[in-house]
Amino acid sequence: MRIISGQFKGRRITAPKKLPVRPTTDMAKEALFNILNNQYYFDSVTVLDLFAGTGNISYEFASRGTEHITCVDQDYGCIKFINQTAASFEMPIQTIKSDVFKYLENSKQQATIIFADPPYDFPVEEFAKIPELVFENNLLETDGLLVVEHSKHTDLSQLKHYAYSKSYGGNTFSFFENDTSDEEE
Template identity: 75%
Template sequence: MRIISGIYKGRKIVAPSKLPVRPTTDMAKEALFNILNNQYYFDDISVLDLFSGTGNISYEFASRGTEQITAVDDHFGCVKFINTTAEAFEMPITTIKSDVFKFLENNNQQYSIIFADPPYDFEVELFSKIPQLIFENNLLQEEGLLIIEHSKHTDLSHLEHYSHSKKYGGNMFSFFEWN
């Protein structure tokens, strides 16, 4: 995986092969950040990266100047890898090893952008729990955006606070916001 833009543009990050991850493709990541670049000043926002895996999305935000990034994953190896990488690049990423759903139930901080990249084989009920907990617990700022990455075969358009989706190859991003 590589960092697409910002101060670390072009840097390659090689994750250990034993991590149970599926990093966002460069094509999909570039398209997503082109959308976000038109809506946000990256140095003025706070980001929550759920199911953060290798930290791919967190690194991209950090490279673009975001100072408040929290990455949550329940896999010790993923959290350790993100910590090591963030330290090596001096990136402001705080990691939390936790079950994402428990974190969402117990957290009370608000974020400008919440990005979730759960396993593609999640049942729709588990996907639906993500926006449900985020909006019920008021974790998204008023002008904030929740983005869930999922397979093009998963339809989340029926969920509350759904706004729209964008498809890139086999990847899909569904966007949720306060109505």
Template identity: 80%
Template sequence: MRIISGIYKSRKIVAPKNLPVRPTTDMAKESLFNILNNTYYFDELVVLDLFAGTGNISYEFASRGTEDILCVDQDFGCIKFINETANSFKMPIQTIKSDVFKYLEKSTFKANIIFADPPYNFTEEAFSKIPELVFQNNLLLEDGLLIIEHSKHTDLSNLQNFSYTKSYGGNKFSFFENL
């Protein structure tokens, strides 16, 4: 995986093979950030990265100037890798090792962008808990977005606060906002 743009542009990041992850492809990541670039100033954002995995999305935000980034993942190896990578690049990324749903139930951390990349084999019920908890606990700042990455075979358009979907190969990003 590589960082697409910003001060760390073209830097490659190699994650250990034993991590239970499926990093967002460079093509999908570049397309997502093109959408965000048209709406937000990255240096003004607060970002919450759920099911953070390798931290791929967070590194991209940090490279583009985002100073307030929090990653949540339940896997110790993922958290350790994110911390090591963020430290080596001197990126402003904080981490919390936690089950994402337990974190969302208790969190008061508000963000402009909440990005969630749960396992693609989640049930519809599990996917639906993400926007349910985010909006129930009012975790999005004004004009914020919840973005859930999922397989092209999953349809989240019936979930609370759904706005639109963008497809890139086998990946989809579903966008949710305060309506």
């Protein structure tokens, strides 16, 4: 994997083969950041990277100037790799070794952008827990965005707070937003 843009543009990062990960492809990552770049100034956002894996998405945010990044993953090897990589690049990435669902249930820390890349073989019910917990616990800032990466064969459009999806190859990003119309009901 490589960093697409920013201070560390072009740098390659090689994760150990034994990690239980499926990094977001460069093509999909570039498309995602083109969308986000039109909505946010990266140096003024707070990012929460769930199911962080190799830290691929977090490195991209850090390279683009984001200073508040938290990665959550339950695999010790992934957390160790992210810590080592972040230290070698002097990136401001904090890691938390935790089950993502337990973290979402207990966290009070809001973020501007929450990115979740759970295993593609999750049943829809497991995918549904992510936005459910994020919005129930008010973890997304008012103008924030929850992005869930999944297979193009998974449809999350029926979930509450769903806004839209974009597909790139076999990857799909579903975007979820705070819905002010819910508050008026």
